Amino acid sequence: MNNITHEFRYLRSLLNGTKKLHKLKSGWKTSYLLRVLGAYLVLDLALNLIIGYPLFTLLEDYYDTYTEVLESPLEWLIIGVTIVPLIEEIIFRGPMTLAKKNIKATQWLFWLLTIAFALVHITNYDFDIIPIWAYPLMVLPxxxxxxxxxxxxxxxxxxYSIILHSxxxxxxxxPETIWNQS
Structure with a gap:
């Protein structure tokens, strides 16, 4: 069976509750693994587009408050693709190693760290302009x-989560860097 199809069936069974989240058995070839990671990337981009675009349209004035930390778009690109994913993955996904043996603890930690990951991204925006009710919507992607x-x-x-995040x-x-250079 195609590994990508297998992985998406697994994701669907996670959503409908027929399976639990668990580590994949070893033995996948690197080429298959990279294809599956590519599929996760496409899925993530598609979901963010489907959900993010209507949110952006609805809350456009708030998204315009996005704060740039660095002056140079090229610096931001380099840091955003290398350092930020590494640090965020170590902070928000690394602790799952602690709960490896306990399925219940892994599930709780998974959701706690996922929510924390989303909420930390609200700092990308200007708190003085965004109403508190919009915070969850702003970080839904x-x-x-x-x-x-x-x-x-x-x-x-x-x-692999670091690679996918990068x-x-x-x-x-x-595209944002190219747009800002023009």
Whole structure:
């Protein structure tokens, strides 16, 4: 069976509650694994587009308050694709190693860290302008990304969630960097 099809069937069974989240058995070839990670990237981008675009349209004035930390878009691209994913994955997915043996603890930790990952991204915006009711909506795309990164972390390992996070940031930041250079 196609590994991508197998993985999406597994995700569907997670959503409907017929399976529990668990580490993938070893033995996958690197080429298959990279294809599955590519499929996760496409899924993440698609879900973020489907959910993010209507939110952006609804809350456009609030998204315009996005604060840039660095002056140079190229610096932001390099840091956003290398350092930020590494640090965020160690902080928000790394602790899942502590609960490895206990399925219940892993589930609680998974959701706690996913919510924390989403909420930390509210700091990207200006608190003085955004009403508190909009906070959960503003970080819904990061929540979705956090779920997928968490699944990848548990299924394949921390290094693969770092790679996926870097790839996701790369896809989002390159067009923004090019746009800001023009």
């Amino acid at each position: 990061q929540f979705i990304t956090g779920i997928l990164l968490g699944v990848v972390r548990i299924r394949f390992g921390l290094r 790839a996701f940031n790369f896809v989002l930041l390159v």
